[in-house]
Amino acid sequence: MAGVLAFGAAQAALAALGFGAAWHPSVRPLSALSRAAVAFCAGAVFLTLEGTAYSMLGIPWSFAGLALPLLLLSFAAMLRWRRVPTLAPPRIGLRSAAARWSVVIGALALVYLAVAFGSSAGTSVDYLLFWGVKAVKYADNRGIDPAFLRSRFAIHAVPEYPPLIPVVHGWGALAAGRLPWRVVPLVSAIPIAAAIPILLDRCRRRAGDAGAAVIAALWTVAISLSVVQSFSAGGAEPMILFFETVALVWLLTEHPGESRFVPTLALCGAALTKVEGTAAVFFVAFGAYLLSRGREGRRGAARAASLLLWPLASVGTWFLYQKTQSLEVGYHSHGDLLMVHADQLGTVVKELLRNLEAGSLWIAWGFAAAVVLLRVHAWRSAAPALTLAAGLLAFLAFDYLHDGSDPTQRIVWTAPRVTQSALSAVILAAGMLSLGKAPVDGPEAPPR
């Protein structure tokens, strides 16, 4: 029991490791919950980078050894940023009927999520096969375990996958002494829950209180159902959903020229979580360019490029680790990159559509896609979300087309999980297109 509590506390302590981010001028106007969520995001990203760097340099992991530098860094950041003045926005009002019902519906969905994850109904087999195994190995090894990653009998553990999930879980195992296998799935509901306050806080900029509440409600319902249905608990999906959603909602609701500290941080997290996270970084950056092209001109392109820079640098750290440990560097494609089996296109499209059920009988996808189609003329104001959704689906279809034999089985296994980022993006796009006004300078002056 003590181990379980220690593991849970260590996961929650990620927010403490990144607490400096909560003082960033672009974050301070947000609610306390949102600030804690941003700190959680920063904590996970910096812990992963730190853990990878330690492993590269041969510094053994310890609880204090990992925590102290990050706490000091956070403290320094807090001292630096706390002096920058910001304007506090009015508190979110949940008095309208729509907002109240949204709270009820969202709460029900979260209860369902917690019960499903806690009772093992949504556990990812990948968690037992390699995410958890890596975490245990890393914790035992006091660092990323190159011997394990090199082992010919650990190919199933996909050694090239980026390190965030095993590092974050390994950090918990380090604190607890052992990985509490039964509890990890429940803990992986935290990132989903953490995204909600940020969604609410940021969406109200364009959609008002009621609009933000209903967007958050639908997002919570759709994602909660989807992660359970697709057996994502304990896997990487909750975390990547958190990172991508935070990045997207921030970009969709930003004022011209506003700091992109948080989306950059979140995209670093996405790139460090899954292979497709790196692809997502490109799609989001391209969407951000399209969004800001009209209003920021050439500067918009530069800012979009800078959005790419840090996530690529983060994933570069991982590749550098691979290089230093004589592991294969980079990610593998399924088969020859240019060998596409176009005859499978019908199967791929049909199966992809079939697997967009997302636990809600296609209602979440159908509704969001219908709203986007009806408001497609205003697509630019939701460009980052639309490019991510479309790009990710195209990326997946392209990947599946590399299967020489019938790809149905692989699509059935993977599509319900990997399309969730696209679902989140489509919901956000639909929200902005149907409920959002054009982004304007709000009462809280955008920090530059």
Place this chain on the structure above:
Amino acid sequence: MTPLLLLLLYAAVSAAAVLTARWLGKAIHAGYVLVLWALPLVFAAPGLLTGKTILPTDHAMLVLPWSSLHSAQRHNPNLNDIATHIAPWAKAVRMSWKEGTLPWRLRWSGSGMALAANPQSAAFSPLTFLMFALPLAHAFTLAAMVKLFLASYGAWLWLTELNVSRPSALFGAVCFGLSGAMTPWILFPHTSVICLWPWALFAIERLGDEGRRRRATAALTPIFLSWGLAGHPESAALGGIFVLLWLLARRFLKDMPRPGAVLRRVVLCAAIAGGLSAFLLLPQALAIAQSSRVPVAREFRDQLPARITPHGPLWRYGFVTAVFPRALGDAVGSPMIAEAAGSFPEMALGHFGVLGWAAALCILRPGSRRRRSELALLLPLIGGLGVAVELWPFFEIAVAAPVLGMMFFLRYLSWVSLAGAAIAAFELDRLREDLREGKRTAFFFPAILALLAAFGFWAYARFRPEHLASGGLASQARAFSAAWICLGAAGALFFLFRSKRLAGKTAVFAAALAAVSAGELLYQGMRLYRFQPPEDLYPDTPMLAFLRSRPGPFRVVGEKTVLFPNSSIFAGLEDIRTKDPVERLDYVQFLDATCGYPPAEEFKRIRDLNASALDFLNVRFLLTSPGRTSPGEKWRPVYSDRDGAVFENRDVLPRLYAPEKITLVSGTGKGAGTSGDAFSRFGAPPRALSAKTDWKEHAFVLGADEVIRNGPVRISDYSEAANRVSFRAQVESPAGAFVVASLVEDGGWSARDERGSWIPTSLANGPFLALRLPNGDHRISVTYLPPGFSLGLLISIGTAVLVGGALALKAILPESGGRAASEPAAPPIPAVSMPAIWLIAATAALAAGLWRSRLPFRAALHVPVTPLDYSNERLADLWHFVDDARNHVPAGATFTVLAPDLDDEMFMYMVSLGLLDRQVGLPSSYFGAPQPYGRDARYVLAYGGRRPETEGLRLIYEDERGAVFEREAR
């Protein structure tokens, strides 16, 4: 505590109803609401004050084994179905929901019959869900109170919406709410629908209010939806026709502005409700179509004296029972006499109080102008009465109507209660107006009272000899006396309020008439129920406890009425007998052909207790009255006490087994998997099985014509829940093998193996399930969904998506100019706000997700034993083994894993790297390819127990999943 909770729930539901009316723009008149709220309290007071239940537990206490507990006397025989159908099914529905499964299958009766697809189980009724808050016995009291309030308050709302004055509407509401359409049927699902009829009519009236049209539409749809879900499609259909007739009559009388638009909207709401409830209605329609009652009902309809040539009423006493419902007996205080056309509750359907009738007959009275709405009500009133008294052409139209023609014609009397009560309210207004104006025509009212009193005298005298002979005359005298007292009181009130002192206080006159009528109807209704101790609702007995202590699964059969069918639900025992309006005809025919069980009998019993088919049906125990000797050599006595005797069947077969020989029958070529009749599929009559005795050795299975020797199958770990059966099957035949199960296959069963591959299903020995298993060791999972559910669900989802999409489009797109031009008079319907559409989408997604969820309800309280308990049973088992085994391998030691299946072995190896992180894992195989390293491992984790590779190794740990061995140190 329970009565308090009951009152709180009743208050909450009533408040919700009042707020709904308010939301629809109706002002709350607290005085009227309180009066109508208090009437059900009076009705249920004997139970509320004493903690007793309205359920007729006396019926339970009259059959063995419960009759051994104490003596009981049946109070109202007409409530037999409550004790033997409605209450047991309500219990089964509760058990199913509590188990965390949907109430699709009634495993307790008839070797598995339909539960939710049996409409009267009301498995998805909102009222059923409300009743979950209370113990079953008290839940029925709550339901009765709620229905009475909804009926009377709904009628009051509707009548005031028709511009009837509030006091007169109160009179009409009392007359309908406590009418014969409600009180004698208050425990039946019929009234769950009928109590909502006036609500639908009220919402339809609100459709005419342009400011509230959107809300009225939003209200009408769930009302219609509740009709569909409430558990009595007949009453829903009758209500629908009533609405249609009423609207058509008003259109004909030009009483309604833009009736076409209203009718279109009503049809739209009905279509949406039908679509949304299709997931349930379609399985119900299929179940009814295959039930044993269809041929009985069809035969009854064909024998009715309908003819093309005009004729007068063929059952003229229907006029008498409409006004004096007990005139032909009531089976409570007065036995039924030969002139009755049906049971007392059926004949009483058209009674809405003798004062109600007196007021309604005032429509014949000259005086102030009658309103068109009132005249329009004559159509359903005369139509309903015409059908019931078998008057040409009403009766002929009803009998010739498709599907509805099979409905018992007296049911049309329920129209009379609603239309009659409404006319009575209109007429009371007219009478009050004439009283105020001092018109002489008002004197027709006392004349009508006198005429009705005289009619009562005639009826009393006419049937006196029969009642005298049956011993029911005293009860008749009380019934008629009550009517005469009411008529006299109404006359006295009339003259009192015509006096100079009270002239003009006609509202008080109307309220006083309502009070008298309420008194009469409460008296007539309450006497039908004798509130009884809730602990008498099928309590446990030593015999039942003995049976439950026997290892399952098994079924029982009772001799004659012992453990009456369906009552076994309370005992938690599975019975092969049925008493069910949707019992499958093919199953009953099977029982009849093999054991003697005539389908047409109302109270069927097994004739041949030594029939070998009972072995096949997994009947392990026979229950008889105490002291009975064994009926045959295969029945061994195992229990005897004052609550009954139990005999155990020596030859009983398991519920699932593999016969040695299979005769495949191509039959008519129609495969299994739909809900059609099994014997039609086999192309053979049920009697073809009459002489069959070799159930163990041989089975008929639907397939290609062939006789095959069946391969051996070892079946173990059999478990059965409401909608799921699972078992392990070890098939030792390269061609696979058939197993047959004594589970009724109505087309709803489907089977998969441990990998999720489909297992072909078919029919065996008539209506039973057969599975064709592949060679090897398999864990088979057989699941049940009622036939028609998938298509119905698709329609329901399609409807939800269409409605959601239409709402979204309406909100998103600008108002169409073309439509505005074609209907200039129609005011624009306010668009639904975008946040509301998002909320609807979120709610729909959540509802769909929860519906689709594989998460059992008990998950909320589940502490997982493995991280895969609810996500993958097979892998959870493997993980569990490795997790247990890891404690027996020292840190630093080498180990390997073995499993009968190489995929399992790979899974175990992968998880062992995480679970045995301080040991060194050496694979014996990797992705199916054998590896030599495992042979060097010190410890061997063998899933599935001992294997050839573990021969000679030292066993250090063993559980039901596997074992851990240690090699000698080299």
